[in-house]
Amino acid sequence: MNVQTKPAEDAVAIVAELGRRAKGAAVALRTAGTDAKNRALSEAARLIRHQKAAILAANAKDIAAAQAAGMTAALQDRLLLTDSRVDAMARGLDDIVALPDPVGAKIEEWTRPNGLVISRVRVPIGVIGVIYEARPNVTADAGALCIKSGNVVVLRGGSDSFHSSRAIVELLRRALATSGLPEDCVQLVPTTDRAAVGEMLRAMDWLDLIVPRGGRSLIDRVTEESRVPVLRHYDGICHVYVDRDADVAMARDLVANAKMRRVSVCGAAETLLIDRAALDTHLMPVLARLHELGCEVRGDGEVQKRDAKALAATEKDWRMEYLAPVISVATVDGVDGAIRHIATYGSQHTETIVTNNAATAERFLGEVDSAIVMHNASTQFADGAEFGLGAEIGISTNRMHARGPVGLVELTTYKNIVRGKGTLRP
Secondary structure, three states: OOOOOOOOHHHHEEEEHHHHHHHHHHHHHOOOOHHHHHHHHHHHHHHHHHOOOHHHHHHHHHHHHHHOOOHHHHHHHHOOOOOHHHHHHHHHHHHHHHHOOOOEEEEEEOOOOOOEEEEEEEEOOOEEEEEEEEOOHHHHHHHHHHHHOOEEEEEOOOOOHHHHHHHHHHHHOOOOOOOOOOOHEEEEOOOOHHHHHHHHOOOOOOOOEEEOOOOHHHHHHHHHOOOOOOOOOOOOEEEEEEEEOHHHHHHHHHHHHHHHHHOOOOOOOEEEEHHHHHHHHHHHHHHHHHHHHOOOOEOOOOHHHHHOOOOOOOOOHHHOOOOOOOEEEEEEOHHHHHHHHHHHHHHOEEEEEEOHHHHHHHHHHHHOOOEEEOOOOOOOHHHOOOOOOOOOOEEEEEOOOEEOOOHHHHHEEEEEEEEEOOOOOO
């Protein structure tokens, strides 16, 4: 695969060629059996393990360039590959192999009074474009999920992860060829020229879906400019609400995990909501643990009265996805106040309530309108692998088609199959 690392002179021709190849490969992949797809994924996992050194060397180039460009530590963490992360990438492919193939699965079937038998059967969406920033593991996850679900994928990774993504895509393509499937089932846009993104957004003649993963500016651009349907993931402004009936030790540990386990992931908590009735019992044990872990706290007036280390929060903080060891803390009037705050400032990604009151928990779970709503669990579980989906192509905050982790099933649509016996409509 010819790859350019400098701006393309003709993004139109490059994207058109990607489309031609994608359409050619789509027919073969759509009709491929489960065994062939699984062979390709198993071989890809083997190659990723065998070629770990080459992947890490490619990633080192990206990290060096990121450091030279002054990329933040949180974004460098998203970009970084390590031995364990490469191993996890390979395990993710193995997990996808073990999952049922959704293609061809019968969703429902019914018989009409005239004898027509109608069924709905899952089929691939077609050709999917994934536009993403940093996170080279997305390359493997998206490629593998699309292969298993019968979709051709065209990947446009960010320039910051270009070398890493290229190394991973080459291995996926080798695995496809070895397994008798077209290597063009997975393609990487062979240029860092941003004009190629604009061409993809206009490629209605061959792209069936665009999935953007990245910062707000990328999501906004894709949403505003795309003529292709978009499955979007907006900001991960995730909330933890600590209720008056929460166990203090549980709240302390859960908030620490939700915020600090890995601050650069979209499921990291960004705002802590504390029940006014729990201020004097729960707040300081929770904040003390955060301070101990090196987290900056920005709080409202009630929080600042009790925590001398807390900085003043502004209106902007309630809408901020920090992706850094920073958390905003707001006092709310019980579960009603928590629900109102999330409805006002949230991004409909992931929220959790910490409480031992079952009725309060059910109100929160029922009334909070986000893609993922949890009870006594860390927001960092907002992850396709943790949901048992093998991996994810992203966390959808859409209302249509899919919400939450987008795995194999969410990468399919369905067709209606109608069986008659010479049945005529009167």
